[in-house]
Amino acid sequence: MKKIGIIKEGKVPIDRRVPLSPIQAKQVKESFNVEVVVQTSDIRCFSDDDYRNAGLEIVESIDDCDIILGVKEVPMDMLVPSKTHFFFSHTIKKQDYNRDLLRTILEKRITLIDWETLTNENGNRIIAFGRWAGIVGAYNGIWTYGKRYNLFDLRRAHECFDYEDLKTEFRKIKLPHIKIALTGGGRVTKGAMEVLLGAGIRQVTPYAYLNEKFNEPVFTQLNSRDYNRKRDGGEFQRNEFYKNPELYEGDFLKYTKETDILIACAYWDPAAPVLFKREDIIRDDFDIKVIADITCDIEGSIPSTKKPSTIDDPIYDYNPSDNEIEQALTDEGNITVMAVDNLPCELPRDASESFGNELVKSVLPHLLGSDEKGIIERATITTEGALTSKYAYLQDYVDGK
Missing domain, CATH: 3.40.50.720 (NAD(P)-binding Rossmann-like Domain)
Known part of the structure; x- marks a missing residue:
């Protein structure tokens, strides 16, 4: 059984949004036959108790999860090696300030899927704030x-x-x-x-x-x-x-x-x-x-x-x-x-619930299913320590050129 973890947002300034609300996390657990755990956090717009009351387990560590869901960039010391991470990485435009983040993702052999790169067959984004x-x-x-x-x-x-x-x-x-x-x-x-x-x-x-x-x-x-x-x-x-x-x-x-x-x-x-x-x-x-x-x-x-x-x-x-x-x-x-x-952070509950609805409807069926439409494949930036072919253009950025 796949295990999904909702990570504590670690970026400063803090971001109170979540990829899944408590009700949505419960829905994912029941509909997709996966385990869902939530890393304890005191900054979320939904509290640990909100998730507990929805039947979710609150944990200190998500290192044993197969798939880790977050919103903003994950601090490099919080990245879990050899796992699949979802978050807004802000790297695909070769942003200088996140070069070391992408390097660390590659070094840790992480599969990175950026919310921004999830698109349908026509190239339109399917999930956003x-x-x-x-x-x-x-x-x-x-x-x-x-x-x-x-x-x-x-x-x-x-x-x-x-x-x-x-x-x-x-x-x-x-x-x-x-x-x-x-x-x-x-x-x-x-x-x-x-x-x-x-x-x-x-x-x-x-x-x-x-x-x-x-x-x-x-x-x-x-x-x-x-x-x-x-x-x-x-x-x-x-x-x-x-x-x-x-x-x-x-x-x-x-x-x-x-x-x-x-x-x-x-x-x-x-x-x-x-x-x-x-x-x-x-x-x-x-x-x-x-x-x-x-x-x-x-x-x-x-x-x-x-x-x-x-x-x-x-x-x-x-x-x-x-x-x-x-x-x-x-x-x-x-x-x-x-x-x-970071305007959506001002209405974190609504923004999170809207985002989570799209995640449940338009992303998870492909992630946890066959991905016949290539939605997950197109959005994968790194895997097994290397850039995927679609994102090979980032190699000179990684190399500092």
Whole structure:
């Protein structure tokens, strides 16, 4: 019988999310005929007693487990040799800060499966926290605007018990006749739209957003075609844009003249055009006052995102004249930036339950079954001390080149 262990999250700052809630862990145990144990932890959003009450065993060590499930990067001294580990490794883009982590995984002959690499036959991710990043990010953006202009006093998302509790704050939101631009079209964006619509903010088309005046707060959702254009004047083609973004140039400045809050949700390829540059910000017609950068690409498509912020200290000011970060809410000439890079952690119970549902439905049947669709195979980064063929491109990263 296979033995699955839920590891204690060891990364600092702490992450209270779990891959399986107590009820889901019990479901896995009963439905897949496997043993499930939970490493004791005092930081989870679900307590040890919650798991005990669901019939799960709480253990000090998970070294005897075949499969180990976690959320964030596992500290190198907590990695169990020769076992199968699932977690977000943040290595597939050759992130410098996790090179030693991947080296240790190889040295310990661990089979690493990254949640981010689990995809269906069409290459679409099948499990993610994106919706919750969007929900918390949009809420934080509204919270930031309220703080900047002393409009209302909302609880922070992490101070709420869960999403239903957070929704009770929506009635406190009283915005002036501002415009909010939302980039992207995926899970993150849909999560952000849930909050804006839930707060009673009306959605309008990009055309109306640019050309009409409103006596209420409104938002528009922008796809890539709305703010990128073909360099040669040809027609925008989405597949071409994602495959060859260098053929396009940015066309976002028309929105900066009409926007008070920017909520950035769209994935950005470094080869693609940026939304705007520092010199654009200091123009007289640049009106954006608050940026909620959910993507948190440091010095990427948005020049004011110069560092990530934290749940405890979520905002900072960007001084465009000097291209420097300053203390939040200090000067009206600054842009206030919200760039928390672990947003789903603010609603850990909901985020965990949503993630766990996808894990039970879309991943475990393949992991514990035949994997006929190759979902587990495609997502496996390392095994038996070597990179798999799909991820052989990481060898120079491992070698420090």
